[in-house]
Amino acid sequence: MTERSRASVTRDVHEFVVGPSRIHWDGASLVLDLDEIGMPLPQRVRGRVRVWPRGLSTFATALDDGGRHRWGPIAPCARVEVDLQQPGVRWSGEAYLDSNEGDEPIDRPFTDWDWSRASLRDGSTAVIYDVRQKHGGDRVIAQRFSADGAAEPFEAPARQKLPRTLWRIDRHMRNEPGEPARVLHTLEDTPFYVRSMLDSSLLGERVTSVHETLNVPRLMARTTRLMLPWRMPRVK
Template identity: 35%
Template sequence: MIGFIGSVFSPWYAWTGRRDPTDHCCLNVVTSGANGRFTMTDRGRAALVQSRDRLQLGPSSMTWTGRELVIEVDEWGALPMVTPVRGRIILRPRAVTGTEVRLTADGAHLWRPFAPIADIEVDLTQGHRWRGHGYFDANFGTRALEDDFAFWTWGRYPLRDRTICFYDAELRDGRHFDLAVETDMTGTVRHCIAPPRTRFARNPWLVRRETRADPGTRPRARLSLLEAPFYSRALVETRIEGEPTIGMHEALDLGRFRSPLIKPMLAVRVPRRAGWS
């Protein structure tokens, strides 16, 4: 689930020249399995209400209570499963970090891992009800992702007493950005040494995928969550410092995303609703 102000993957936002991020906000919710749904309605500025502890996106919202992030979901699935997706998600951080990372040298793109270790409760329609471990972060930017990046992968892997996040990016100017940070149960964030970057099977659209793995280990996708011609999200199994782990992984091909053919394809899955009352 992602809340957007300035929906970076919205074709409607791109077609306006990305002039007004507040006029293109949304709550993107993706569930998997036989009853999985995809919601990503591009909403106009009338749907956006912000305060210190609350983000309202039309009928849906995120509220920070001081101890919990409560997400109220009231959306509609995209084609071909146009049905309501409603319910509540509650995320309880084990600790909240103050870490901020520049993804580009000029700070045009920032990453904030607010709660790399958290507990989560999910109760949504279509039978998605479960408890487990969760994660909460945010990205901020003043330029389009495809203006600065050619390709990136990201992964978050829980270990016995900490969690590790990897950011590996190729910038359009040929430089690389490689980041490995670990967070313990107290919320302390440290740089760590990453094992080698290791490729594994491409997604069904042949998007390249790689993550970090101990030498001799070949990662593998255990569960596909979202696949597109320029994007892959999956649960990936790997081994880090001798410990097997299954974590969330994404691969994003910004070269493909820049293609003018992609935007009309996205418009089918990302409807535009400009008005709200």
Template identity: 35%
Template sequence: MSHDGDQQISIISFIGSVFSPWYRWSGRVNPENHCCINVATYGKGGRWTMTDRGQAALRQTANTFEVGPSKLTWKGGKLYIDIDEMSWPHMTRLKGRVTVTPSAVTDVELPLKADGSHVWRPFAPSSEIEVDLNQPGWQWTGHGYFDSNFGIHALEDDFSYWTWGRFPTKDNGAYCFYDASVRDGSELAVGLHFGAEGSVEVIDAPPRTRFSRSKWLVKRETRADPGYKPRQVHDMLDAPFYCRSTVKTQIFGEETVGVHEALDLNRFASPLLKPMLAVKVPRKTGWSFEG
């Protein structure tokens, strides 16, 4: 998110693209054959890119992750994200670099299910970002976040509802909240405070608090002090099963604006959604790194 709060960017790198209908239709037998670097920019001139690519487009080393023309490189304590993707449905090329500079890298690894089949790894909950893209006005700095999720099952098979939020603090730390309804009847409820230097503390989080549904009527809730009503500040992504937005809430007396996500996995499990997603997630199988 930019320091003025008016622009946001989300970048998700996938091996086994969980939101790809092509991966689901394939039977999920070869995750490396469904890889992607999804880029979404929000604000004036915002763009969306998410191309499902085949195994030929994937190349990895200890410090690099490449999918077709785009790549991530870890060097000198920074993450460099070089983007060269086609924006849908604008049919324009989105190119440039995003640099993520963590204040610290944590050693936290948290199972999201008791059997360890889904794991959350918040590498850098507090980071500075620098955005330099080939769109007018898309050169800015701000604060950001870097994490990973790992899983051996489809999200919709193991969870029915999922909400997550990351809220920066005045001391350059961050609160992160993960809440989910597991299909075995259990509930996930995690609250963590990350210090700027990489420390982590499990907190007794404020109560779950409902706020307005998304335009597609996806239920939304986040953590907030008793009596405080969270509210959406900016609409980022609004889909029939998924909502991403910036939200203002209050945690232990401190008002903060962070990124919030809500995911209705009952809706996502519907086979009717997959053809709709295929329009937003084109499939390209061929690629050669040799040019």
């Protein structure tokens, strides 16, 4: 990922262009054409990612008490096809696409959150947002999305503590009692954010969950800000 200035960004009703990369909707799928340089070891990342929604969702909700930060899935049940020429990678599988937006910096209302997504046997997707605020109580958003995008709330189970990360980040998972969650694979482990695959239990099923934890004070720390340009360079 590269941060680019306004001069490198254009958008119209057909496409969204960021530098040499672009996103557009072809009528059936969301197409991402990538042409970037990976970091911290420079390498070309070039190819196409295509997301095929099974249905589009209009669900949206506030993440904070003030309603200044909002989340909603665009395609909660989808399929992805990845075809990269550089590096030579090609695969397909289950996918999920959502959107976050805010009217203020993320560090004002939040201290941290845990988020998880799991595909269920009937083809639906269960999402849990477990949010801690600086002021006010915890907010737990638990929604089950059917293949056509329709949303239905469900009662989230109790929090279960997960092992700390290599960067000593505390994280938790909403998981049914008596069925402990296990970390299968850590996909990304940073000073302020971690994403993993979990073996967990939800809505009476044993599922594989994508799980992430964001630690906002760590994100805003000066040491983190000094490291970010090495992973996310900034160009005009």
